[in-house]
Amino acid sequence: MGLPDFFRDRRGNTAVMFGLFFSILIVSMAGAVDYSNVISRRSKAQDALDAATLAVAVLRPATVEQAQAAVKLRLDKELGDNPDKVVIGQFNYDTKTRTYYVTAKGTYKPFLLGVVNIKEIPYEVISETIQAANGTLELALVLDNTDSMGQILNGSSTRLDVLKTAATNLVNTVMTSANKDYVKVAVVPYADYVNVGLANRSQSWVSVGADYTVPAAAKTCTTISTKQVCTGGVYGTCDSIKDGVPIKVGCWKTPQTCTTVNITPYQSCNNPQPTYYKWYGCVRHQVDSKTKMLVLPDPLTAYTGVLETAQKCPTAIQPLSNDKTVVTNSIKGLVNSIGSYKPDTFIPGGLHWGVNTLSPPAPFKEGMAYDSKNKEPKKVIVLMTDGANTLYTNSSGQIVSAATGSPPTISSSLVAPTYTAQDNACKYAKGKNIEVFVIGLGVTDPTALSALKSCATDAQHYFDAQNANDLIEAFEIIGGKLSVVRLMQ
Structure with a gap:
């Protein structure tokens, strides 16, 4: 080729x-x-x-x-x-x-x-x-049960009535028959103190003395020979403060003229009765002897039970439960007064016991161990309040009323340590990766408002409610967030 x-x-x-x-x-x-x-x-x-x-x-x-x-x-x-x-x-x-x-x-x-x-x-x-909750959900409803919650909010319903409706709606949203084994809810009513429940009297984390009786004093009689007679004056309404909330009260705009007149003498005798001191479930907040600050949750020493002549704390805490009927009945039973007991507000105490219901160690053990990712379980606090603190911590760590006069004024030296205690409780909860929602109802006090916003996990976790619809909507939004379905892959 x-x-x-x-x-x-x-x-x-x-x-x-x-x-x-x-x-x-x-x-x-x-x-x-x-x-x-x-x-x-x-x-x-x-x-x-x-x-x-x-x-x-x-x-x-x-x-x-x-x-x-x-x-x-x-x-x-x-x-x-x-x-x-x-x-x-x-x-x-x-x-x-x-x-x-x-x-x-x-x-x-x-x-x-x-x-x-x-x-x-x-x-x-x-x-x-x-389906339903994002993993296992443990929810603590920390709800204001103070005197101001008795004020009318929408026509005929009190603030507490609307709160009960809103909280029940949230419970119905997250506690469905499909997720009964995966959702637990606790109810923590708070005021000046909390009520841990009479059934816990024998628990090691409570220290309560025995009930006792003070015998009746001797009967005494006094001769009454004069009385006061008052005339004139103009009666009207004056501004005042009720559990931190501005209200109108009856008062004498122009004082009456009163004189003492003689009357036919008569004998007035008392009828002394024994005084009975009992434990109604109220416990004192724990205070560190050195720092004079409230002891954060999971304490090492027992809470001191308070013996009183009548109940001076709200209805008892309902620990975590997956029984919706038990939880909703607890919400229905919330009260803002018992007899002459008209409770003031101490928010740090409510927060402490909200954490206590979620924490696996004593005093309550219904909660699972903390998950660093807050997934299994997901632990959540919903704090609701309608105002500022009206009880405060003094230099000895005691809880005191700081209001004097009418309208009352607040001693500034008591405000800062109280809100520091509140901030510490919020930081403790968030340090455990607990998700914190906060709902403020008509809160106007700048210090209180700033503290509540700071307590929430972030800005999206704070709700500023001004009326009944706002309050109900805030709980509905939170319920929706806590019942979101989740794609696994």
Whole structure:
């Protein structure tokens, strides 16, 4: 073979090789286009299945069959024309973990790869969704039960009435039959003190002396021979403060003129009775002897029970419970006064006992161990108050009333350590990764408002309620946040 023939052969080989390379290039380009289309279609199917499963998980259908049918309808709606004929594959619901496991399968028909006899490209997407609360939820409702909560808020309902409605709505939202084993709620009524419950009298974390009786004093009689007679004056209303909230009270705008006149003498005798001192469940706050500050939750020494002649603390704490009836009954039983007891406000104490109900050590042991990520369990405090502190910590750490005069004025030396104690309790809770929501109802005092906002986990966790609708809406929003369904993957 001569040289020209050789070159002719090489040109022929080159043409063959180029043709083969060009074919591979065309197939590769076609594959890239179709592969990109498959990725896009699969992504759309994944988003559609996630949206469908999340939507149905929120609705909580009564049966698995109803749930599956609802997911199918929502999936078809999300996909629209659905060219890949995406259909539900596997559908499971685990009642123990409250988890939906759903697969969907689609078939993509290539535009270009058909030239190499690839007619279909199947794909599958998976959605795993946990229903109801984000993991196990432990929620402490720390609720204001002070005297000011008796004021009318919307026509005929008191602030406390509206609070009961709002708190019950939240409980109904997070405590469903589907998540009964995964949600626990505690109710912590607070005022000047808290009530830990008579059933805990023998617990090691309470130190209560025995009930006792002071015998009646001797009967005495006094001769009365004069009386006061008052005339004139103008009676009207004056500004005052009731548990930190401005109110109007009856008063003499112009004083009366009073004189003492003689009357026919008579004997006035008393009728002494024994005085009975009992424990009604009230405990004192613990104070560090050195720092004079309140001892943070999880104390090492017992709380001191207070023996009184009548109950001087709110209704008892309801520890964490997964029984919705027990929790809602506790909310129904909230009161803002008992007999002559008209409680003032000490927010740090409420916060302390809110943490105590969530903390696994004594005094209450219903809570699980803390999770550093606050997922299993998720621990949450919802603090509600309608004003500033009206009880304060003095230099000895004692809880005292700082109000004097009418309208009352506050000793500034008592305000700072009180709000420091409140801030410490908030920081302690957040240091345990407890999520803290705060609702202020009509709070106007600048110091109180700043302290409440600072206590919340962040700005989105503080709610400024000005009326009944605001208060109910705040609890509804929190309930929604705590019952959000969650995609597992």
